[in-house]
Amino acid sequence: MAILFRFTTIILFSLLSLLCFSLTSSHFIPRFPSSPILPELKQRSHSAQNVPYKTKFFTQILDHFNFNPQSYETFQQRYLINDTYWGGAKKKAPIFVYTGNEGNIEWFTQNTGFMFEKAPHFHALLVFIEHRFYGKSIPFGGNKNVAYSDNTKLGYLSSTQALADYATLIIDLKKNLSATQSPVVVFGGSYGGMLAAWFRIKYPHVAIGALASSAPILQFMGLSSPDIFTSIITQDFRGESENCYKIIKGSWKLIEEVAKKHGGVEVLRKTFRLCNKYIDASALEGWLRSAWIYTAMTDYPTPSNFLNPMPANPVKKMCEAIEMGKNTLGKLYAAANIYYNYSGTETCFDLYDDSDPHDLGGWQWQACTEMIMPVGGSNKESMFPESEWSYEDRVTSCQSFFNVTPRPHWITTEFGGHDIELFLKRSASNIIFFNGLRDPWSGGGVLKNISETLVAIVAKKGAHHVDLRYSTKEDPKWLKDVREQEVKIIASWISQYYQDLQSHD
C-alpha cells in the first residue's frame, strides 16, 4: 500500500488531480511525492442534500477488448439507482445515467443535484455508475491493495474500458427492467463530462444524448495551450482587483525570501497557522497555489460545499480578505483561510496531509498513461511563477513512479479533438457542452456550437460544472437560464426519440 498512499497525497478531486502533475513544485514542474510532499487540503465528505438512492453492484468484465483468459475475470461495479420519479418501462420513460468520474460515485452523486431536481419533470430513472478502480468498484477481488499493486493490474484502468463498462451495464440494466425502449441520456461533469461526451460519440446506440459539463476534451497535447489554465485563474483574481492579483503574483518571491531568513520559517509557520513542526517554502507555496486554483474552479455564485465549505463568490471574498489583511503574509493567510477554513473549525493546517476521502488516487495512473492534459505552464502576466509545461518531465516522473510511459496521442487517436468542429459536425449529434468561463478547465472545453445539435452553452460567470449542482434560492438568473436551456434541449432529444420510435415501429 505504500505506493498508493504516497501518490494519493498529490490527488485532489475531479480533474484537479490532473493539475497536480504540473503544479506541485514551485516552478510548475511535475513532481511525485517522493521528495517534498505536496500539501493538500483535507477533504470532507459533506452531503449538501440528503440524496436518496439504492446501492447495487453489477458483475462487470475486466477487459472488454481482448479475449485472453485474464480478460474474462470480473469485478463488482457499484452503481446507485433512484426510481422515485421513474415513469416506468411500459411508458418508455427515460433513464438518466451519470458516467462516473475518477472517484467515489457517492460524492459525485451528492454533487449532481440537477439530475435529482429534473427527474420528476422527465419521469426519469436515475443511475449513477462508478468508474472502475475507484470507490467500491475495484477489480481483483475488490481489494485496492491488490488492484493498485502493479502495472499488470492497474493497466486495466483506462477510459475506453470505463466507457465499455457503462455500455455493458446500461444495456443489461435496461434488459432487466424490460426497458429496452427507454431512451438513455448521459450526464457528467469534469472527467465524467468527458466520458459523457465520448460515450455519446462512441455509443450512440446506447445513449440518445449527453450533457457534458465542464468537460475539457480539448485539453490534450497539440490542442490547447498549457498556460490557458493559469491564465483563466489569473483573470479571475485580477478581475476582482489589480491589487489582489499583484499581491498573489509577488507572494512566491516573498515567501522564498522570508524562508531564507533566520527565523523566517517560524514566521511562516505562525502566520499560516501550520500544524507541522518542520516545513519548507515550496510546500507552503503548493498549499497556497491549491487554494487559488480550487477556489477559482469552484467560484460558485452561492455558498457551496463540494471540496470544502465555501462562501458565495469565494474569489471575490479572497480578494476582499487580501485588501483587508495587515501585511502581505497576513493577507495571503486571510485569503487561504477562506478556502481551507471557512467553517472556522480548523485550529491549524497540515501542509503534508495526504488523506483521500473521495478515493481519487487512481487518476495519477490515468495521468501517466492516456490523460496527458498539458496544464500548468504560465506566461508573464500569470499570477503564478513563470514556467513551461514539459512532456519530458511527465515521462520521467511516470517512468520513475509507475514504470510506465505515457501514450500522449492515444486520446486524440481514439476520440478525436483536432479540428473537432470539422469532424463532429456531420458525424455526431445531441451533446451539450457546458462551460463556465471562470473555471480554468473551460480553456480546454468546447465553447462554440458545432452544429444545431452539438451545442455549446457558455456562462461567463460560471465555474466548474455549476449547472449540475443543486439549485438554491439565491441562484442568479444566468444560472437558472442555463439549466432551463439544458432541460429544453434534453426534452427535445427525448421527444425526437419518441417520434423516431413511433415511425420506426
Place this chain on the structure above:
Amino acid sequence: MAILFRFTTIILFSLLSLLCFSLTSSHFIPRFPSSPILPELKQRSHSAQNVPYKTKFFTQILDHFNFNPQSYETFQQRYLINDTYWGGAKKKAPIFVYTGNEGNIEWFTQNTGFMFEKAPHFHALLVFIEHRFYGKSIPFGGNKNVAYSDNTKLGYLSSTQALADYATLIIDLKKNLSATQSPVVVFGGSYGGMLAAWFRIKYPHVAIGALASSAPILQFMGLSSPDIFTSIITQDFRGESENCYKIIKGSWKLIEEVAKKHGGVEVLRKTFRLCNKYIDASALEGWLRSAWIYTAMTDYPTPSNFLNPMPANPVKKMCEAIEMGKNTLGKLYAAANIYYNYSGTETCFDLYDDSDPHDLGGWQWQACTEMIMPVGGSNKESMFPESEWSYEDRVTSCQSFFNVTPRPHWITTEFGGHDIELFLKRSASNIIFFNGLRDPWSGGGVLKNISETLVAIVAKKGAHHVDLRYSTKEDPKWLKDVREQEVKIIASWISQYYQDLQSHD
C-alpha cells in the same frame, strides 16, 4: 503448430469461415477438426490483374485499450501502398484505405480492383492495411507458431484492436506524408466491410466516409434469423430450376444411403473422383455443401477467380450441369466440378485438404470469441438438411478447442445493431452499404436507406462484394450503375469535406 494447422482445415475465405462452424457436419452442427475433418477446397492465389503496390510495415502497438506492460509490446503491421494516382498532400488529395479482412492483405488487394480503377478519377492514394494476426502482420515477433500458440496471445486478436490499429496507422501515415488535411475514405468487403462501416461510426475524425460492401453487420445473435443464409442459397438454385433444387435437396439422403451399401463408398469415391482411399459420407457432404455455398456467394455475372477460377453465372452453370448429368450422383459431380475444377486441371479431389493459402486461420478464434454470427440453420424448404443453429454447440466447441467462451452480445454492445435505423439515423453519416441479393450474406446486411447519407445500395443480381471487383467488358448495366452510384456518393462526401474545410479554416 498442431493446433493451428488443424483448425485451418475448416477455414475457407472471408466470412465463409464463419459458416464452417455451423455447416461442417451433416446436420449443421458446429464441428471442430478433432473428429472427421471437413473437406475443403484447395485455394489458389491467382491474381486477376497485375496489381501494383509497395509493401511497407508499421510498428503497431499490441494493446490499445490497456496499459499493462505487455500492452506496450509492438508488432510489424503490413500495409500496401500505391501513390501512382495521388494528387499529393498539398492538394489535400484523398486517401482511400482498405480496412483489411481476416486474411492475407495481398489477396484482398488483388480482388479490390474498384479502388485501383477509381483512384485516377479521385487522384487518390491507395492504402491496404492488413488485419492483425493475419498474413504477415503477426504479433509476438512475427512468429505465427507463437502468436497462435495459446489464449494469452490470441486474445489480442479482436475487431476493436484492429479498428484502433487502423486509426493509429492512418493518423501516423497522414502525419508522415504531411497530409493531415487529406480526407480518408475507407473501403472493405465482407468482414472488411463490417470493419469499414464500424470504423466510420467509431472513428469519424479519421475517415469521412465508408463503402461497406457485403458487410453483414446484422448477422448477430438476436438480430437476424440463422436460416436466412441457407434460404438465400436455396433461392439462388431454385430460381434457376426446380429440378436443380430438388436434386440437391434429395442428395443428402441419397449419399448416406449409398454409403451404407456394400461397395457404396467405392461408388462415391469413383463418381466424385476422390483422391482419398478412405472417405466418409459426411466429409463428401461437406465438400458438396461448400461447393453450393461458395458458388452462391461468388455467383458473379462474369468469369472470376476469387476463390477458384469460375465461369460467369456459376449457379446457373451448375444447374445446367445437373440437368445434363446421367444419374443423380453424376449430376452432383458435374455441378461440383464447376466449382472445384473449372480450369480442368484437377485429376482428383482431396476431401481432407487442409491448405490455407490465404492465411485465414485466425477467424476460427474470432468466431469463438466475439463473432457469434448465427448461420446455418435451415427450414423445410431449404436445399440443405434441416437443422437448427445452436449457440450452446458453439460454446461447447469453443471451450473444447480453444478453452474460450464466446461473448455473444459484445459486438452489439460495442457497435449496436438492434434498431439500427433508429439509432444510426441521427448519429452517423456517410456510409454506403452495398449488398447483392444472391449473396447469402446479404441476409445480415443493411438493405434499406437509414438516412440521406446512410445509403443502402441493393443489387438483385449481385453476389458477395461484386462491386469491389475489377470491372470487365462484359459487366452488366446494373453493375456499372452500382459502381457509378458509389463513385458519385463518395465524390459528394469529398466535395462536402472540402467545403467544410474551407469554411473551417
